[in-house]
Amino acid sequence: SSAGSVTATRSPSVAISDDAPGYDLDLFCRPNQYAEDLEKVFIPHGLIMDRAERLARDVMKEMGGHHIVALWVLKGGYKFFVDLSRPMTVDFIRLKSYCNDQSTGDIKVIGGDDLSTLTGKNVLIVDDIIDTGKTRQTLLSLVKQHNPKMVKAASLLVQRTPRSVGYRPDFVRFEIPDKSVVGYAPDYNEYSRDLNHGCVISETGKAKYKA
Structure with a gap:
C-alpha cells in the first residue's frame, strides 16, 4: 500500500x-523480534534521512x-541528534516524562551537565x-533561566493531539496523527529504539511492553 496523503506545510x-x-x-527490512509488535511502517527511513x-x-x-551548542534530550532523540548535530558543539541532558505512550506531565532532569554552561551560547x-508540549515548555524555561544568547528547539515528530498545550518547536521534520510511533530512536518504554523506520506500534506490542 502507499503512504497516502503526505504534503509539505508552509513551515x-x-x-x-x-x-x-x-x-x-513486509515491504521493508525490520528486526524479526518485532514481527507481532508493529502495525505498519509510517515513515520510511529514506524519507527521514532526506528531511534530516x-x-x-x-x-x-x-x-x-x-x-x-546542541542540547540532546536523552534518550529518545539520539539518532535524530547524530544526524542533525555533526557540525555543532554538543551537550547532554536526560529527562523522564513518559509512561507507556502518555506524557505524565511531570519533567524530571535525571542527568546531564550543569545548565549554567549554556550562558551566552546559541542553544539548540x-x-x-x-505531543502535549508540556515537557518541552518546562525545559525551555529551565534553559532560559541561564541566559543563553539564543535558544531554539528541533524535534523529529510533532503529534496532532487534543492534549497539546499549543507548543510547536522552531524546527520540525514531520507532523503526525495522534498515534504511538516508534523507531529511529522514539521508543515504547525503552523498546523499539533500534528500528530504522518510523512505525506504528500494534496493540499487541503495547500490551507486551506495558510498564
Missing part, C-alpha cells in the same frame, strides 16, 4: 494526514553557522517527539 515540516494508511511491513539534511540546513541558516534543544 519546514511534512504533515502526514490522519487517514494515511502507511506501508505494509534539509532541517540541518535550516538550523544552520537561522542560528548562525557553527557556533551552536534536540528531541524526538512532541
Whole structure:
C-alpha cells in the first residue's frame, strides 16, 4: 500500500494526514523480534534521512553557522541528534516524562551537565517527539533561566493531539496523527529504539511492553 496523503506545510515540516494508511511491513527490512509488535511502517527511513539534511540546513541558516551548542534530550532523540548535530558543539541532558505512550506531565532532569554552561551560547534543544508540549515548555524555561544568547528547539515528530498545550518547536521534520510511533530512536518504554523506520506500534506490542 502507499503512504497516502503526505504534503509539505508552509513551515519546514511534512504533515502526514490522519487517514494515511502507511506501508505494509513486509515491504521493508525490520528486526524479526518485532514481527507481532508493529502495525505498519509510517515513515520510511529514506524519507527521514532526506528531511534530516534539509532541517540541518535550516538550523544552520537561522542560528548562525557553527557556533551552536546542541542540547540532546536523552534518550529518545539520539539518532535524530547524530544526524542533525555533526557540525555543532554538543551537550547532554536526560529527562523522564513518559509512561507507556502518555506524557505524565511531570519533567524530571535525571542527568546531564550543569545548565549554567549554556550562558551566552546559541542553544539548540534536540528531541524526538512532541505531543502535549508540556515537557518541552518546562525545559525551555529551565534553559532560559541561564541566559543563553539564543535558544531554539528541533524535534523529529510533532503529534496532532487534543492534549497539546499549543507548543510547536522552531524546527520540525514531520507532523503526525495522534498515534504511538516508534523507531529511529522514539521508543515504547525503552523498546523499539533500534528500528530504522518510523512505525506504528500494534496493540499487541503495547500490551507486551506495558510498564
